[in-house]
Amino acid sequence: MAGGRGNIESEHVDGRSPLPHSSPVSRIPSRAVLCWGSLLLTIVLAAFLTSGIGSFETPYKTVWRLLLSLLSPAAAADIDDTVRYIVIHVRVARVCLALTVGAALALAGAVYQGVLLNPLADPFTLGVSTGAAFGASLAILLGWGGIHFLGISALPVAAFAGAVGALYLVYLLGRMDGRIHATTLVLAGIIVSTFLSAWISLLKSLNEDSVSTIVFWIMGSLSGKSWSHVMLVIPYLLAGGLIIACFSRELDLLSLGDVQAQQLGVDVQRVRFRLLLAASLVTAAAVAVSGIIGFVGLVVPHLVRLSIGPGHRRLLPAVALLGGLLVLVSDTLARSLLPGGQEVPVGVVTAILGGPFFCYLLLHRKKYLQL
Amino acid sequence: MLSASAPQEIPPAVIQVEDVHCGYPGRDVLKGVSFTVRRGEFVGVLGPNGAGKTTLVLALSGVVPARKGSIEILGTPVDRLKHKDRARRMAVVAQDGELRFPFSCMDIVRMGRYPHQGRWQLDTLRDEEAVERAMDITDTVMFAQRLITALSGGERQRVIMARALAQETPVLLLDEATSAMDIHRKLQVFRVLDRMNRHEGITVIAVMHDVNLAALFCRRMLFLKEGWLAADGPVDSVLTSELLEKIYETPVMVQAISGTDKKQVVFLP
Numbered sequence A: 001m002a003g004g005r006g007n008i009e010s011e012h013v014d015g016r017s018p019l020p021h022s023s024p025v026s027r028i029p030s031r032a033v034l035c036w037g038s039l040l041l042t043i044v045l046a047a048f049l050t051s052g053i054g055s056f057e058t059p060y061k062t063v064w065r066l067l068l069s070l071l072s073p074a075a076a077a078d079i080d081d082t083v084r085y086i087v088i089h090v091r092v093a094r095v096c097l098a099l100t101v102g103a104a105l106a107l108a109g110a111v112y113q114g115v116l117l118n119p120l121a122d123p124f125t126l127g128v129s130t131g132a133a134f135g136a137s138l139a140i141l142l143g144w145g146g147i148h149f150l151g152i153s154a155l156p157v158a159a160f161a162g163a164v165g166a167l168y169l170v171y172l173l174g175r176m177d178g179r180i181h182a183t184t185l186v187l188a189g190i191i192v193s194t195f196l197s198a199w200i201s202l203l204k205s206l207n208e209d210s211v212s213t214i215v216f217w218i219m220g221s222l223s224g225k226s227w228s229h230v231m232l233v234i235p236y237l238l239a240g241g242l243i244i245a246c247f248s249r250e251l252d253l254l255s256l257g258d259v260q261a262q263q264l265g266v267d268v269q270r271v272r273f274r275l276l277l278a279a280s281l282v283t284a285a286a287v288a289v290s291g292i293i294g295f296v297g298l299v300v301p302h303l304v305r306l307s308i309g310p311g312h313r314r315l316l317p318a319v320a321l322l323g324g325l326l327v328l329v330s331d332t333l334a335r336s337l338l339p340g341g342q343e344v345p346v347g348v349v350t351a352i353l354g355g356p357f358f359c360y361l362l363l364h365r366k367k368y369l370q371l
Numbered sequence B: 001m002l003s004a005s006a007p008q009e010i011p012p013a014v015i016q017v018e019d020v021h022c023g024y025p026g027r028d029v030l031k032g033v034s035f036t037v038r039r040g041e042f043v044g045v046l047g048p049n050g051a052g053k054t055t056l057v058l059a060l061s062g063v064v065p066a067r068k069g070s071i072e073i074l075g076t077p078v079d080r081l082k083h084k085d086r087a088r089r090m091a092v093v094a095q096d097g098e099l100r101f102p103f104s105c106m107d108i109v110r111m112g113r114y115p116h117q118g119r120w121q122l123d124t125l126r127d128e129e130a131v132e133r134a135m136d137i138t139d140t141v142m143f144a145q146r147l148i149t150a151l152s153g154g155e156r157q158r159v160i161m162a163r164a165l166a167q168e169t170p171v172l173l174l175d176e177a178t179s180a181m182d183i184h185r186k187l188q189v190f191r192v193l194d195r196m197n198r199h200e201g202i203t204v205i206a207v208m209h210d211v212n213l214a215a216l217f218c219r220r221m222l223f224l225k226e227g228w229l230a231a232d233g234p235v236d237s238v239l240t241s242e243l244l245e246k247i248y249e250t251p252v253m254v255q256a257i258s259g260t261d262k263k264q265v266v267f268l269p
Helices: A030-051 A060-069 A081-115 A128-141 A154-174 A182-206 A211-219 A227-246 A248-254 A258-263 A268-290 A296-308 A312-336 A346-364 B053-060 B083-089 B105-116 B125-137 B153-166 B183-200 B211-217 B241-248
Strands: B013-024 B027-038 B042-046 B068-073 B090-093 B171-175 B203-207 B220-225 B228-234 B252-256 B263-267
Touching (some): A154 A268, A227 A248, A227 A312, A248 A258, A248 A312, A296 A312, A312 A346, B027 B203, B027 B228, B042 B053, B053 B203, B083 B090, B090 B153, B105 B153, B183 B203, B228 B241
Antiparallel strands (some): B013 B027, B252 B263
């Protein structure tokens, strides 16, 4: 409840001023467009720069010519096939995967925070990521990983089932007394998440995987991924993103609380159900290829909200872009920090980057978080 | 019943409540309430705490379904109206709720246009006009670019009022909408409501605590007590010390204000 904050009424008796003429009809403020534009530009630049980074040295001129060759094959006819393979099929694929996975996680985080009115909600804290990872590991153990049906791989479907199952469980645990409390929900998320992590470890051990694979699965990794993985995520990201975009106006209204949203004409039950499913779908697709990457979905929406405000039609595109950028940078650090081509799980990097930022939010923006 | 001038045409019913039982699972708060509000009326709904005022608002706005009985808004049962359709017929000036995200006041008022907008439609000039007008009427223009979270309770309430006006509905339902305001603002809001009621024929149903404020502006009063309709009628016939003493269980004196046709109530210690 917001009551009892002891605000002193400071009402202007007769401050009838004309409407500020700058705003009314142009709906999307230039600030949001500026934000989208600069993010997009940074992403393009970062994508190019990170494509040149790796244990196998490639000058940026070569990278540039190889990228051009995607448009006209003649541009890089003289470049060795190994180099071409490394740049296009290893690095650029990985860059694209980082962007899609990051966009998916951040988008899902923004939706969870908006729908559940909970500033701490994200795919990781709600246990959705772990649920998806559990579903995916179970599918792999049972040998369903290679099954395709109508061109759809079974792996993201299993991850989706796990994600929805975990979300449902967390929802049940979090609303024990009929109401959903922000902190109870996150506690429930941690319980479910820890429990399922243990099961993932057990399943992986049964599968005779090494401990390091388990760590990479639980802490997230994009190593050894190819274009096929990118193609696996993109349909789900587009489908989920479309549903989320459809309901972006409703997301704004939901932040008024259920009763007021409903009185303004929102079909709250239906909208919330669809948004939660869409966010879980997007999360599941990301987790199915990358494992569990934390903090992206939590931090990115807050960061964007602080800079361009809470309106979801401006927020969501920026959230997807920044999420992608954050995972791209983190993944590049993850594969280049250690000498000799050794990799750190990317989830470790996002946590190291995201943790301090969240501490800052807790310390200085308590009022914004409304905890 | 009270037809002073017989051949006058009776305005159509706007809200029809019939034998409504409603509340939480296993416990009815409203225990069989019936009344009809006609177009152009200005009705106050009053009663002590726990009488069922809030439940009545939730039932009328379709948030809580009635367990028994029926509620019709402009001739259609509320449970058969689409959500947006209902919000185009009746706007609710809600009690100050929790606001999680720092929207600007203008964004909040724009939300009132939601029931008029299609899924992919951007705000039209029509929407902007409605928003401007609503903010002008409620004297909230100067808050347009300020954050809703930075306003005081009374200021926030006026923005919520503007949002309801932006819905441009023939019926306005107020849920303790002026409780957080000082006397000056309360009067100002009710003067606005009075003007809209008289000049634009908007039906106003104000659920409120303040008997004296209701006595100044409402032309009809409903009193709820323990889930029943304890009294219903024109202010003159309802505002009597006998009736109020029964409802509020406290000694009451009703005084006429000299020079007007208004009455005020004094609760005695």
